[in-house]
Amino acid sequence: GDKSKRGNANLRLEPKEGALWLRVNLGKGGHVHALVKTSHPHLKTLLQRVYASLPYNVTLRLREGQVHAHFTWSEELPKPVHTRANGALGIDVNSDPYHLALAVVSPDGNLVRYLTLSLEEVDAAPNKGAKEIVLFGAPFPQMNRWKIAHRVVALAEEHGVAIATERLKHLRKSRRGDGSGKRFRQKQHRFAYRSLLEKVHSLARRRGVEVLEVDPRDTSTIGTLKYAPQRSLSKDVAAAYVIGRRALGFEE
Numbered sequence: 001g002d003k004s005k006r007g008n009a010n011l012r013l014e015p016k017e018g019a020l021w022l023r024v025n026l027g028k029g030g031h032v033h034a035l036v037k038t039s040h041p042h043l044k045t046l047l048q049r050v051y052a053s054l055p056y057n058v059t060l061r062l063r064e065g066q067v068h069a070h071f072t073w074s075e076e077l078p079k080p081v082h083t084r085a086n087g088a089l090g091i092d093v094n095s096d097p098y099h100l101a102l103a104v105v106s107p108d109g110n111l112v113r114y115l116t117l118s119l120e121e122v123d124a125a126p127n128k129g130a131k132e133i134v135l136f137g138a139p140f141p142q143m144n145r146w147k148i149a150h151r152v153v154a155l156a157e158e159h160g161v162a163i164a165t166e167r168l169k170h171l172r173k174s175r176r177g178d179g180s181g182k183r184f185r186q187k188q189h190r191f192a193y194r195s196l197l198e199k200v201h202s203l204a205r206r207r208g209v210e211v212l213e214v215d216p217r218d219t220s221t222i223g224t225l226k227y228a229p230q231r232s233l234s235k236d237v238a239a240a241y242v243i244g245r246r247a248l249g250f251e252e
Contacts, residue, residue: 090244
């Protein structure tokens, strides 16, 4: 948008009467105002851009007879302050029990701390919107993907370490006959763990936490055969430990 023209002439946000409206140009001098209904966690950031006349992108999409507005903008990320120099927080996503396994690894490759975060409550949410965010006053579970992401990033900040995950573009895709099991495929279909890890990556970079991605090959096998019995860990925490060590350059 052009600041001198109060934003984009075709699509722009206008706060008035305590609400947020999207002004849509219809051509030939006509336009309509559509009430924007959302409780997205980045709404305040978007409003700050509106009041400061900073640019943002708007895309309108028609889904099942309803118009959805998708807003995006570019931000300059801060320089990482929580880095691999202090260690790494390895993350592994698991299906049974359905949870994240987290392992804090020191710079010398030793295990500092580990824990798990259940994803069952997120998976129980009735629809995609409920899994993504919590609408004010809504009756569904209070745990969602963004809250999980905040807890993960807060743990990395607490220890001053980088976050290590599987490479997002190489995330496994289970198919019938690959040995992953019907139950895991059903859970994988319901819960988009790529979406969760993308949120962890996005939030971490915005809060100055370095993000590391590693090849996930054999992390579960190494964890199960080596570190699970050696350190009395669950196979999932052991896999997260291997991911954290691999991100720091250690080879098994």
